[in-house]
Amino acid sequence: MSYLNNVVGYRKDLLTNRSVVKKDNYVLLDPDGLVKNVIPGFENCDVTVLASPKIGASFVDYLVTIHADGKNERGFGEEGIETLLYLIEGSLEVKAGEQSYSLTQGGFVYCPPGTKLYFQNKSGKVTKAFLYKRRYDRLEGYEPYVVTGNANEMEWIKYEGMEDVLIKDFLPKELAFDCNFHILSFKPGASHGYIETHLPEHGAYFLSGQGMYNLDNDWVPVQKGDYIFMSAYSLQACYAVGRDEEFSYVYSKDCNRDVS
Numbered sequence: 001m002s003y004l005n006n007v008v009g010y011r012k013d014l015l016t017n018r019s020v021v022k023k024d025n026y027v028l029l030d031p032d033g034l035v036k037n038v039i040p041g042f043e044n045c046d047v048t049v050l051a052s053p054k055i056g057a058s059f060v061d062y063l064v065t066i067h068a069d070g071k072n073e074r075g076f077g078e079e080g081i082e083t084l085l086y087l088i089e090g091s092l093e094v095k096a097g098e099q100s101y102s103l104t105q106g107g108f109v110y111c112p113p114g115t116k117l118y119f120q121n122k123s124g125k126v127t128k129a130f131l132y133k134r135r136y137d138r139l140e141g142y143e144p145y146v147v148t149g150n151a152n153e154m155e156w157i158k159y160e161g162m163e164d165v166l167i168k169d170f171l172p173k174e175l176a177f178d179c180n181f182h183i184l185s186f187k188p189g190a191s192h193g194y195i196e197t198h199l200p201e202h203g204a205y206f207l208s209g210q211g212m213y214n215l216d217n218d219w220v221p222v223q224k225g226d227y228i229f230m231s232a233y234s235l236q237a238c239y240a241v242g243r244d245e246e247f248s249y250v251y252s253k254d255c256n257r258d259v260s
Ligand code: UGY
Pocket: 184, 196, 202, 236, 237, 253
């Protein structure tokens, strides 16, 4: 790196970006490279599309900065689409259809297809949210429903029996739901028990700490604010680095369905 500092006009922001894009395999997005997208109906919002079908995902993830009085009056979630909003920072008024919720940091609302998700930032402060949408895979005899809660009030569960890797599940483990959302947290030095290779896809937004991630056997450093898409069967595992802070991320995972 040091030679770059002697290059006349060297701009660190132009020459260094940790993002990696391996379409249909995995994607790491460094927040320094994110750009704003215009999404109809999102007012006073900076919207970035993270994962989408263009990189091989069956879902769309967004990072949304909602400025004072930012809102989406059209509602989020078209016909047949399920949605989730997770509040990374600040507070936000959210409606699932006609039902209203006041979310604080860590709050989430899941809407099944047929229920639109609306939000409005009345806090006067900037708020940051993670949004997800995906075509719902209906199973005869089962009806998904609105689920809301706050991750900060949920109990940690040992992940696969490990003492130093903990998980929280947002949605009930019921066949009505074809996906789930989790927060996975690693104590300093902790790691997955093995390199996972599985059918479900993930979109993961890093909430705290730093770690090393094995993505299809490429080891990449990741930290708070990064985003990773992991496609079906993409090899994946990580360990937390640092001494104090836990390494954690919120992520989606499709589940409860046969392969069609
Ligand atoms: O649930 C999972 O598959 C999760 N442990 N995967 C991951 O963290 N990459």
